[in-house]
Amino acid sequence: MFDNKEKTDLEHLGEFGLIAHITKAVELTEKSTLKGIGDDAAVLDFSGKKTLVSTDLLLEGVHFDLRYVPLKHLGYKAVQVNLSDIYAMNGIASQVTFSIGLSSRFPLEAVEELYAGVLLACNAYNVDLVGGDTSTSQQGLIISVTSIGHAKEADIAYRHGAQEGDLVCVSGDLGGAYIGLQLLEREKRIFLENPNIQPDLEGKDYIIERQLKPEARKDIVQLLADIGIKPTAMIDISDGLASEILHICEASGKGCRLYEEKIPIDPMTYDTAREFGIDPTICALNGGEDYELLFTVSQADYDKIKSQPDISIIGHITEQAAGCELISKSGNVHPITAQGWNAFAKPQV
Amino acid sequence: MFDNKEKTDLEHLGEFGLIAHITKAVELTEKSTLKGIGDDAAVLDFSGKKTLVSTDLLLEGVHFDLRYVPLKHLGYKAVQVNLSDIYAMNGIASQVTFSIGLSSRFPLEAVEELYAGVLLACNAYNVDLVGGDTSTSQQGLIISVTSIGHAKEADIAYRHGAQEGDLVCVSGDLGGAYIGLQLLEREKRIFLENPNIQPDLEGKDYIIERQLKPEARKDIVQLLADIGIKPTAMIDISDGLASEILHICEASGKGCRLYEEKIPIDPMTYDTAREFGIDPTICALNGGEDYELLFTVSQADYDKIKSQPDISIIGHITEQAAGCELISKSGNVHPITAQGWNAFAKPQV
Numbered sequence A, B: 001m002f003d004n005k006e007k008t009d010l011e012h013l014g015e016f017g018l019i020a021h022i023t024k025a026v027e028l029t030e031k032s033t034l035k036g037i038g039d040d041a042a043v044l045d046f047s048g049k050k051t052l053v054s055t056d057l058l059l060e061g062v063h064f065d066l067r068y069v070p071l072k073h074l075g076y077k078a079v080q081v082n083l084s085d086i087y088a089m090n091g092i093a094s095q096v097t098f099s100i101g102l103s104s105r106f107p108l109e110a111v112e113e114l115y116a117g118v119l120l121a122c123n124a125y126n127v128d129l130v131g132g133d134t135s136t137s138q139q140g141l142i143i144s145v146t147s148i149g150h151a152k153e154a155d156i157a158y159r160h161g162a163q164e165g166d167l168v169c170v171s172g173d174l175g176g177a178y179i180g181l182q183l184l185e186r187e188k189r190i191f192l193e194n195p196n197i198q199p200d201l202e203g204k205d206y207i208i209e210r211q212l213k214p215e216a217r218k219d220i221v222q223l224l225a226d227i228g229i230k231p232t233a234m235i236d237i238s239d240g241l242a243s244e245i246l247h248i249c250e251a252s253g254k255g256c257r258l259y260e261e262k263i264p265i266d267p268m269t270y271d272t273a274r275e276f277g278i279d280p281t282i283c284a285l286n287g288g289e290d291y292e293l294l295f296t297v298s299q300a301d302y303d304k305i306k307s308q309p310d311i312s313i314i315g316h317i318t319e320q321a322a323g324c325e326l327i328s329k330s331g332n333v334h335p336i337t338a339q340g341w342n343a344f345a346k347p348q349v
Helices: A009-023 A069-086 A107-125 A176-193 A206-213 A220-225 A240-252 A267-275 A280-286 A299-305 B010-024 B070-085 B108-124 B175-195 B205-211 B218-226 B241-252 B267-275 B278-286 B299-305
Strands: A033-034 A041-044 A048-061 A092-102 A128-131 A135-136 A142-151 A166-169 A233-236 A254-259 A295-297 A311-320 A322-326 A333-335 B031-035 B042-045 B050-059 B093-102 B128-131 B134-135 B142-150 B167-171 B234-235 B256-261 B291-296 B312-318 B326-329 B334-335
Touching: A048 A069, A048 B093, A048 B128, A048 B134, A048 B142, A069 A092, A069 A107, A069 A142, A069 A233, A069 A254, A069 B070, A092 A107, A092 A280, A092 B175, A107 A128, A128 B050, A135 B050, A142 B050, A142 B093, A142 B142, A166 A299, A176 A206, A176 A267, A206 A267, A206 B234, A233 A240, A240 A254, A240 A280, A240 A295, A240 A322, A267 A280, A267 B241, A295 A299, A299 A311, A299 A333, B050 B070, B050 B167, B070 B093, B070 B108, B070 B218, B070 B234, B093 B108, B108 B128, B167 B299, B175 B267, B175 B278, B205 B234, B234 B241, B241 B256, B241 B278, B241 B291, B241 B326, B267 B278, B291 B299, B299 B312
Parallel strands: A092 A128, A092 A135, A254 A322, B093 B128, B093 B134, B256 B326
Antiparallel strands: A033 A041, A041 A048, A048 A142, A092 A142, A166 A295, A166 A311, A233 A295, A254 A311, A322 A333, B031 B042, B042 B050, B050 B142, B093 B142, B167 B291, B167 B312, B234 B291, B256 B312, B326 B334
């Protein structure tokens, strides 16, 4: 199909590099396309309200391990992960399509479990499953989800709207999904070495649930509407706080100052990270899969946001030349660097 | 994850059986969902025009063989196959999302080839690529496409609208894509047995192109609008004429009579089928992948449609009790049965 000279290695290019490369050749020509590649969801103008569309691919052995992920949880999470992108536009998700490729090692009952999770997520979030595709797969389980949502044009929060002086806010707490994954991986290794030993996950429900059954923050979108706040920029945290704040700053042409002591970390996340000898702040910055919302609001909204128990103000937006910095608890200044997910890196086993 | 008693085999259930099974549990609750699972695309009401969404999954080793499918053609076809579903609603496609999972055996240049085909299709059909996902894959190439389009509510052609007496029409010609595939498979086998023998595809351009580079029939949707015809029912032919007409009849609660002599088959398709010892009519009925449009129109539209060179009238709709029948060239009556694609059947190698 293609010869082997002058090849560029995808592993070195990385996912973002590949997307940037592909995007260069994309031209938008349709009047109804307000926003294509480059944000959490595409924005399409079909008169009146805007249509939001987002899509994700989840592959066995890459995104999930069926040795410890129950299929029902997997279906639930696959939908949540994708809905999260619609909420990250400050929109409301209303439909999903769900496609699967699966081998004959899966009996119908397994597929039912998977879809039970899908429908549970749909029902809980008032979303209709409106389509999909099914296929045999010669290898592992393949899942593709597309979410469709809507928003008034004036309400849509892009990544590029952050202004100097804006407050940087985050919902919920961070790092739990990553440390939950470390726990599940550890117990898997112990189990593989000695199948008689049962997994020891007692008292770790919260972080296990953060990994296996994340909840997209529709409630935050509704809360912001209720208290009359339109975020100037917003993104969901799928790859870790560091990677996502850099996306906002880059798209907005700004810098930021975040304060380590303000980053919300649950005590169980904190303690378990310490058990593993990992810095809890690193879990929050680079762990990913928390599916919380990271957004910026005008300083004028400070009074509205300061008393919200589920929202933390973790810093502010600066001019671009000031860079993106984290002020540690001891007062040291560290540049923020992206160490998020590289889809083409070798698996970290 | 699940034990092994009381399992239902997916292979016996088949794709349609699985979809029917899954669909039973789906409830539509959103006001904006006009049509979910059960047609070529989902129809969503976002005020004014309706949004159409359709999605497909294409897997290496299942849907395509990279030993004879050039990547650029694959990208082009993956988009066409999915746009075809939007046109089959009598709508106009305006956006696609394109997701890929690929292993590190693919260099960047290969991905560029793939996307060159995607963008060629987008440009030729006035469609914007507005999103997607990229991931590493531990095995073969994985493609997921979602198309979004729009139509006025009154223009949308569902599968369920065929009325007794309506004319059954089909665009273009049928069976070519299937016989093109047989040719490519034969040359692959010869090449694998003796790599010194070059493929002999001379003079077979048309049927090879039908397989490798199908064109979705946007032009037919525009033609029907131009001549003032709204189809009473419409579907695209992805699985073969037999399977698709049965979908229309079942959804509409009707029967049909089709006439073998009226089924449009290109001379090259006819001759090559004969070379392979295959009945050309069987290629048209069960071959699939032609991506032509199959539709029904009121008899009152006969004068408008009869002189269209690219549309054939192949039969008419009857009452349900009369069944679905094919009248052979010799005048014999055969029941039409679906022998379309079963995604969970063992590969026919």
